[in-house]
Amino acid sequence: MMRKTLAILISTLVATSAANAAEIYNKDANKLDLYGKMVGLNYISNNAAEHGDKSYARLGFKGQTRISDRLGGFGQWEYNFKTSTPEAAQNTNATRLAFAGLKFANLGTFDYGRNYGLLYDVESFTDINPEFGGDSWSRSDNFMTGRSNNLATFRTNHFFGSVQGLKFALQYQGKNETGNTISSNGDGWAASSAYDLGNGINLAAAYAKSNRTVAQMADKNGNDAEAWTTGIRYDNSGLYLAAMLSEARNMTPYGADKFADKTQNIELVAQYLFVDGVAEGLRPSISFLQSTGKGLNNFRNADNTKVSKHALVKYVEIGTSYAFNKNMYTYIDYKINLLKKDEFTAANAINTDDVLGLGLVYQF
Numbered sequence: 001m002m003r004k005t006l007a008i009l010i011s012t013l014v015a016t017s018a019a020n021a022a023e024i025y026n027k028d029a030n031k032l033d034l035y036g037k038m039v040g041l042n043y044i045s046n047n048a049a050e051h052g053d054k055s056y057a058r059l060g061f062k063g064q065t066r067i068s069d070r071l072g073g074f075g076q077w078e079y080n081f082k083t084s085t086p087e088a089a090q091n092t093n094a095t096r097l098a099f100a101g102l103k104f105a106n107l108g109t110f111d112y113g114r115n116y117g118l119l120y121d122v123e124s125f126t127d128i129n130p131e132f133g134g135d136s137w138s139r140s141d142n143f144m145t146g147r148s149n150n151l152a153t154f155r156t157n158h159f160f161g162s163v164q165g166l167k168f169a170l171q172y173q174g175k176n177e178t179g180n181t182i183s184s185n186g187d188g189w190a191a192s193s194a195y196d197l198g199n200g201i202n203l204a205a206a207y208a209k210s211n212r213t214v215a216q217m218a219d220k221n222g223n224d225a226e227a228w229t230t231g232i233r234y235d236n237s238g239l240y241l242a243a244m245l246s247e248a249r250n251m252t253p254y255g256a257d258k259f260a261d262k263t264q265n266i267e268l269v270a271q272y273l274f275v276d277g278v279a280e281g282l283r284p285s286i287s288f289l290q291s292t293g294k295g296l297n298n299f300r301n302a303d304n305t306k307v308s309k310h311a312l313v314k315y316v317e318i319g320t321s322y323a324f325n326k327n328m329y330t331y332i333d334y335k336i337n338l339l340k341k342d343e344f345t346a347a348n349a350i351n352t353d354d355v356l357g358l359g360l361v362y363q364f
Contacts (some may be wrong), residue, residue, distance in 0.1 A: 178329060225259075227246060271284065
């Protein structure tokens, strides 16, 4: 039924575009930009948790100031408003980003606060689909795989001005005890590097290692969580191709409070942006994502057979977006779930149903 729905709708809904932030102040070497978007979003799925209204709004500020000829300051704040719940419901809004930093001429930048972990420098290559994607292993508040708290980050472009196209970054994350095993972490560090080869080709790699909290070490898998990832992308003449490979140890969560001993992850993305003729603004996409977990806390089926290896995420994404202009776009995105319903997925509440996402977006 889901596949028939896609065939009917994919020819009528379309989407994607980026809009510039609105400058609201620029005086005396101080600049402040306002940006945001309102998203009307609905999911269609046989899985109750993945079905229904998923609308939200997002608002953010970016600021910068000149301190001296060689020193500047900057900051960013971004907040997400969940609009699909009743007004009387418990607050589900959240701060996505909130950090402040200094820019040291051509040497680089340093910032601290809630920001993206450096592992996401590579993940961002494939996290570009209209709705589904970029989630084989990357999550918010999961060590340094996505957005997280207590991050101190140093970045330099062109390697301190000496190597054109080479980026390098170092990051330290302080301990976060949230009361939730999954979203906590110990002290950790990460490094990432990216190189622009020209002609639209970019390479990137990152590594991170963190202490685990006392609660996390209860699984007896080890004291540390670590991961490496590497990626490549090609972006030229409307064609976008990207691939990401990664391996994580004691880092990727599944179920309510479990971590896999190891996950091996892959994400592949292909998109094409039509820029001429009647299809201008149309961007179809197709992706494949898989995360395979190993050492799954000795899970056993009802017949006492041990499950030591199982896919945690596995799906094909087919979507398209259409930009009416820089402020308005619409999209349809279909997640074809390749996971099979079995004792492991049922016990860990892992969705095995397809999901269709329909969105209409105004952004500024």
